Amino acid sequence: TPSIRFPTLGARLRSGQATFVGAGLPGMVVRLYLDNRQVGEGVVTTREEWRLTPQEPLAPGVHLARVAALNPEGAIIAESAPVVFMVEEEASSHQPRLPLPTPALPLAVSSLAFGDRERQSLVVRGQATPHSGVSAWVGGQPIRFANALIDGGWQFWLFGDEPWAGEDLVEIRTSLGERLVTEARPPAGPVVLRYAPLLLSPLDGDVLTTRRPLLLGLAQPSSEVGVLVNGRIVARVVADRQGTWAYQLVEPLPVGYSVLAAEVEDSWTTPKLKSRPVVVMLAPQL
Incomplete structure (x- = not known):
């Protein structure tokens, strides 16, 4: 499968004259698309690299690039992941914008x-x-x-x-x-995008090597999460802005099987949203 190495996803280019660089299998014929329009074709070198420079400079704004691999008949056999990047507008630039295709679904x-x-x-x-x-x-x-x-x-x-x-x-x-x-004026009321918290570690069925494991999970960003051990809340933590949360148990787990879980402590969610239970085992020698 071919790929695009430059520009990278989210890159900001200061010049509209850009050379696209990517990777592929040696001898592979690749076709570059920019904003769903074909802008060039090339061949991957023995160093597994291809380079293509569009004839027309890129207009300022946000662009979408992708590259396709072709078979000997010219048919597409594989495509890269799309890459979105931006060309910054230059004060001295008077280049006209390239014509854009008509949207199939209005924004x-x-x-x-x-x-x-x-x-x-x-x-x-x-x-x-x-x-x-x-x-x-x-x-x-x-x-x-x-x-x-x-x-x-x-x-x-x-x-x-x-x-x-x-x-x-x-x-x-x-x-x-x-x-x-x-x-930025949502309708009055609570958050409308709610989801149950996740317990990512430890995993269901894990045999623990410590009686005070570190619990890691995901939840609604900035929400309050209740940590449950065998059905009892042992702590409350707050997820960060990315939705991650962590807690290391203070009370040691009993020998044998224990059930770990998390629930959202939020007055907006009734009943409370709970994660799937995770069953772990602590060996007797611990």
């Missing part, structure tokens, strides 16, 4: 919600043309990049140092030239 925001009780994270969901590049901008700066899924869906978690206010504006752009501005 739209389908839901807006706070991701935590402190309202420092904002969850934005929407629709766009499948496989197009989607970016979120705040204060004129791009802060998140994503590719629309095959059904056109996309989602961003936007984090701020201060709680989001209604006057804050979030701009969504696509690699097809679409733009949409929305206020």
Whole structure:
């Protein structure tokens, strides 16, 4: 499968004249697509590298690149993962923008919600043309990049140092030239995107080598998580802004089997959301 090594995902280029670099099998014929338009073909060298420079300079904005491997008949047999990158606008540049294809699915925001009780994270969901590049901008700066899924869906978690206010504006752009501005003003009420916490470590069926293991998991960002041992809450911890949480048991586990779990301690979720139980075993010699 061919791949793109430059530009990297989320890269910001200062010049529209870029050389794309990637990898593949020696002798493989590759075709480069930019914003779903063919811009060049080349052959992978004996060093497993290919280089292609589009004839036209790239217009400022967000772009989506992918590369395909071709068989001798010219048919596509494999494709790389798409890469979204941005070309910064130069004050002295007067290059006209390249024509963009017509969106197959208009850009739209389908839901807006706070991701935590402190309202420092904002969850934005929407629709766009499948496989197009989607970016979120705040204060004129791009802060998140994503590719629309095959059904056109996309989602961003936007984090701020201060709680989001209604006057804050979030701009969504696509690699097809679409733009949409929305206020950071979700409907009144609790977070709408709720999910049960996960206990990632230890794993179900693990035989422990310590009576005070370190528990690691995921939960709603900034939510309060209750840690349960054999059905009893032994601690409450707060997930960080990325949703990760950790706790090392203070009370040693009893010899034999124990059941570990986590639950969301949140007044917005009734009943409380619980993780799947994890059964671990402590050997008698410990």
